[in-house]
Structures are given as structure tokens and as C-alpha cells.
Amino acid sequence: MSLFGKKSERKAGGALVLYTTKHGATQRYAERIAQPLDALVKDAAYGSLERAKTYDAIVLGCPVYMGKIKGLDFFADHVKDLTDKRLVLFTCGLYDPAQVDVRAKLEGQLAEKLGDALGHISVFHLRGSLRWQSLGLAERLLMKALVADMKKKPEAQRSETERLMIETEGGSLDFSDEADIASIVHAARFGKEADR
Secondary structure (H helix, E strand, O other): OOOOOOOOOOOOOOEEEEEOOOOOHHHHHHHHHHHHHOOEEEEHHHOOHHHHOOOOEEEEEEEEEOOEEOOOHHHHHHHHHOOOOEEEEEEEEOOOOOOHHHHHHHHHHHHHHHHHHHHHEEEEEEEOEEEHHHOOHHHHHHHHHHHHHHHHOOHHHOOHHHHHHHHOOOOEEEOOOHHHHHHHHHHHHHOHHHHO
């Protein structure tokens, strides 16, 4: 069920918003993006080339989990057959994509997975959230080890995200911002050329 109510199949045209999510942040963004577009929003497993071809715009949301972008397969497999569509990709991760090293890692992964096809896609990097209570046991242990490593760093060398992760250990941390979706909605409506 979407935050905005259950959506049924759309007629040909319009927008399709697909997402992969680990703990829900990417799905929440996808649902918010879908609302102003009056788009169908579905888990990426729903995506198929035949379905995608009936839409004018396809938005794909991918979580960044432990530094790796997950869920790129739909575009990696089909982007060459969808170049006549308005294609939009957004990532959702905890670390700040405004940091040069974070952005470089994300862009490197996208270039490796999508190659030249990346030129047909409007790309956006959003910040997500961390809710310790939603983590499984193995993830919680991994996060505890990560935070322990962060605590060993001299304070001056910690990023803002690391500082906040230490402060909120065991609780919640949310960087998601409603304002971030406006550019994604614009790209879905008007395409990559509108970004320039």
C-alpha cells in the first residue's frame, strides 16, 4: 500500500516509478515522487521491458547499502531499449553525496554498471535514513562494528554523518528531504535535456 493509497495500473503513457529498498527509505522517496506525477509505483521486481515500453517516463530508485548501489539491474538490462523514454535514476544512501569521495564512488559504480547508457539517464543522489530497530541481528552487529571504528578516528577526521551516527547509535537518523524530489519530478516530466 502506497502512502497515497493503492494505485491501479495506469493507461499507456505517464510515468512508472520502480524502486528497490532495504529498509524502506527508497520506497518512501519513490512514493513521494510518484504522487505529483500521478505515476504507478512498484517494487522493481514488477518492472519488465514490455511494461516499461508503455510509459513515457521511468524512474528507478536504488538504495545504497554498505557503500554499494543495489537494484540497478532493470536499467542495466533494458536501458538500451528505452532510450526514447525519459529515464531517471535516484540513489538513496546515508552518506552525503555532496562529499567528493562519496559522489565519486557512486558515479564510479553507475559508470561500471551502466556504461555509455548512463548518458540517457538523469541521475540524482538523495540521502536516506537509518533506523536501528529495522536492522536484523547481523546488520546491527555490522553497524556496531562500523560505529566502533568511527569512534577510533580522531574527532577532527570524522565526517558529519559519522558524528551523527555515533550520537544516535541505537536510535534513528533521518536525512531525507522532501525538497530533494522536485528535480526528479521535473526530469521525469521533461527529460534529461531539461537538466541542462
